[in-house]
Amino acid sequence: MFDRLSAYAPQALAVLRIVTALLFILHGTQKVIGFPAMEGGTPPLMTLFGAAGLIEIVTGILILVGFFTRPAAFIASGTMAVAYWMVHVGMGGLIPTNNGGDAAILFCFVFLYLVFVGPGAWSVNKK
Template identity: 80%
Template sequence: MTDRLSAYAPQALAVLRIVAALLFILHGTQKLFGFPATEMQPPLMSLFGAAGVIELIGGLLILVGFYSRIAAFIASGTMAVAYWMVHAPGSLYPTNNGGDAAILFCFVFLYLVFSGPGAWAVNRK
């Protein structure tokens, strides 16, 4: 059974990459364009604005699988910084400080750095 499932590992990895990228892009569009609707609209030339640019552009690169290892490395680092600078000071526990998504993004993208993009990528390197 597991051998049959292993045959679909590249496609499952691609689905993980695509879904994570779509969610990451939403965080970027929220910061940069206010969509989905939010109160947070940071200046572009701020740390949050830079994070929004990385989330949007990096998310698009990861989504299509174009230089996805480099984009995932930058995105992973961005989420590590986001967690330790924004979320961790609020509480020791990620469920209380709202940082659980940042942790998940960080490690999913870190995994993509090592695994590559999987199937359906523009460049599969």
């Protein structure tokens, strides 16, 4: 049974890439244009939060369509590592469930995985 499932690994990787990118784009649009609405309002664009939002939108779109996936995922992964250590640790210590950083950690490691494996199926660039 598992051998038959392995045949669909490239498509499963593409689904992981696409869903993760869509969620990442939402985090970016929340910071840049205020959609979906976030507590405290939209931060100014020329701040660290605004820059993070732009990075999330641009790299998220690239990852979504599978174009320059590896470099975009590398930048996105680094952005999430910085977000965790600069923002979330200061909000409640090192425990991700206490500081709200669990999404940042998941994004960081899913994107780091994409750096190594590439986009999978259904991408503009096949490698």
